[in-house]
Amino acid sequence: MRRSRLLYVPFWVTIVFLYAPIAVVVAMSFNSGKSAYTYEGFSLKWYGVLAQDQRVLDGLLNTLIVAAGSTVIATVLGTLLAVGLARHTRSRALDAIALMPAVLPDLVLAIGLLLFYGLIQLTLGLYSVILAHGVFAMAFVAAVVRTRLANTDTSLEEASRDLGAGPVTTFLKVTLPQLAPGILAGAMLAFTLSLDEFVIAFFTIGNLQQTLPIVIYSMIRFGVTPEINALGAILLLVSFTAVIAGQRMTKIGEARAQD
Amino acid sequence: MSRFRFTRRLPAVVAVAGLALAVAACGGESSSAGSAPKAEADQLNPNADLTKQSISVTVWDGYTPKELPEKVKAKLKVQDLKIALHATNEEAMTKLTAGGDSGIDVAFVSGQYAQALNEQGLLEPIHPELIPNLSNLYPEATQLSYDKGNKYSVPYTWGTTGICYRSDLVKAEPKSWNDILNPPSWADKKVTMMTTERWLALPALKALGYSVNTDKDDEIAKAKELLLKAKPHLLGYDDTTFGDKLTSGEAIMVEAWDGWCPTTNDKQNIKFVVPKEGSDLWVDTMVIMKSSKNKEAAHAFINYILDPEIHSWAAENINYKVPNKAAMERVNPPKGSLLGIKPAELLNGESIIDLGQASTKYTRLSTEVAAQ
């Protein structure tokens, strides 16, 4: 038994390592002073400063637009692609291409797109980021939907085809409803990944827009202030709530599926 | 991932590569750089209806007043003023030269970068008749070597580069560029230098007694050697937050532009010195992009900035000297500020100019120093 006690040591080391910096960010966000290092007393003033910061609010709006747009693209195309790859072809090359954006370093995709947009003289804006995020988000949606496809019974689809339904009808009436939970999970994944994405957005965004991660990045480049801590604390709260809610939802979903 | 079959994918990749090459070759001429023709002036209408135009500006963070958009909209009656921010000249250049419409009407960049943009044919010549406030400038400010006669740029601020230091923490006052290139042991890892290529090279070039505009390979190589020797003793390279690092005490000597050296901060004894080997005269300018569809409004914007009341804001709030005589006369320099430096003294500094093809030598120098 003592040996397994010993095992708790690296576990707690990991937990402390993961959460100590987060705790510091949150704690210092309530600092009344101007420094991000020395605590001078409790205050909510930096949250006030944050709420007034037009740059941050614009960045948030842009981030949501990009995430929504790329999620729509990725979900529609990714789902079709997953079905096509699983049911209509055996090509491993196509499999590899569909998975490639998920394995490729973000920086390489980013510069490739920068070159491409430059070559076709595209004026960069939010939509260039939406298109770019669509690329890797699609790979993740396709992967999630394919996992779901692998776990669904093909006999229903076969029956549908046997009864004379075309591939599109079969897809709409039989496959799609079965895939719905997988598609939703894929869409959520795509949305979250886009929200936090920095590198590709940094290379492909227009001069007059910034997404939230880019705003935070440039704020840090101009010095550290507790305003960034306040923003960090809020983002932490939002993503923690979302992850835990998502966890609950999948649990409920699984329970329903088992009924 | 183990299912990746690279052999099978290869033909596809080759095919696509061929396709891309074809696309690249067709689109080639338009984006190839080099001998772009000098920009021809557009016909501008002095009575254009500004309410139909809106201006997008790219500028350093904190370099213009926060309430500028509201003020400009109220005064010039333009539709909108959008501010984009860049951290360094290099970032601005990337934005402006990336191909496609940058969406920017007016850009704030340093003199040598304005010169480079102009050589590339990206700038609209300044129409002096649309900027009556040009007469507010010091006569010296119209004879700057990167753009004599302000043909395509209008100066916004000017100054020099030196060493900014904590007089309470240094054991001896710095006097020479060698004090940061080869810091004494009490300053080890408490020194920062700039990263933007020409200012990275400046301390070394000046310490060696060379021109900041040298294009001689052996001189640049010697400068590189000095810079590499300095690297292990630096806290880091920093163009944007060296002032913060000084106030927090992380650094005690930093290479700094005069205006960003927080000498007016009462609590710390921060001082600025131009090293004995000499330094530069830098000018941050406003330029109008050739691609702008709002050129009349862009001129009106520059004219508005040159208004003594507006232009003096920069001197009072960001502690940069402005090349605007009428504006400087309004300013009451706060204690410790460096605003007292006169134009004549500034002109002792060597003006940084663009070196044409040779400027890539400095790009290479800065990559190599970073990579080492």
Added chain:
Amino acid sequence: MSPARTRPATALRVRRRLGAFVFLTPGLAYLVVLLLVPLALVLSYVFFQRGRFGGVVYEYTTENFSRLMDPLYLRVLGESLQIAALTTVIALALGYPTAYLIARLPRKWKTVALVAIVLPFWTNFIIRMYAWIILLNGPGLINSALKSLGLGPFDLLYNQGAIVTGLVYSYLPLMVLPLYAAIEKLDPQLREASANLGASGFTTFRKVTLPLTVPGVLTGCLFVFVPSFGNFVIPEMLGGGKSVMVGNLIRTEFLKARDWPFGSALALALVAVLVVLLLAQAWAARRA
């Protein structure tokens, strides 16, 4: 017999083709335009010369390759490999026992522990790096704490140690998850059998658990190594511009130096290293 079965086979095949076309074309077209063409551009720009103001001059050259062979850049590549490898080893050392413990927790706590490990991963990456700046800074919290003990101050930020810390912090969950999946799958009876045969706990681990979880270890290492190797944000934020990884060089060539061809050459080198690693991983996984 259903009516469909009586149809001629060719009609069925046409329908299948049509299905493949309808489902595959939109996604693949998107990927060809926005993934394969851009990647092919990176590949082809390597052979051109830089334009002075960015862009390229379409004149064939191999200069970018010979420049890549410059010891200067080879060293950066080597150092990036080293940093990424060190990151992977530390993440493995921390992640394996953690995953092992989680796999043996009661079911209820398993989920809690897994969520706890993954949670930081879903928060803004830049903010998490910012947290480390505050912690490691000269006047930062760790130094303040050490000072009250009469130690320091130490140069914790702006060096390779800070970069590795940041990388491990960012990608640790990617190590723990595949390890957990591999360890979880193990049949507990195997361990019991080993123990019954008189093997000590460590011997059981070494002879039974470890070999069976090798594929998980390989996946975890790959998941950590790949993003670490190509990273530029963490070295920039925590390395103070002094330590440079290949990602920083690529970023500099594209966004500062505007030397697209050489930047492309560096990107190609990055991808080449990763492809070699992927192949090695696939090979090792097959043998395991």
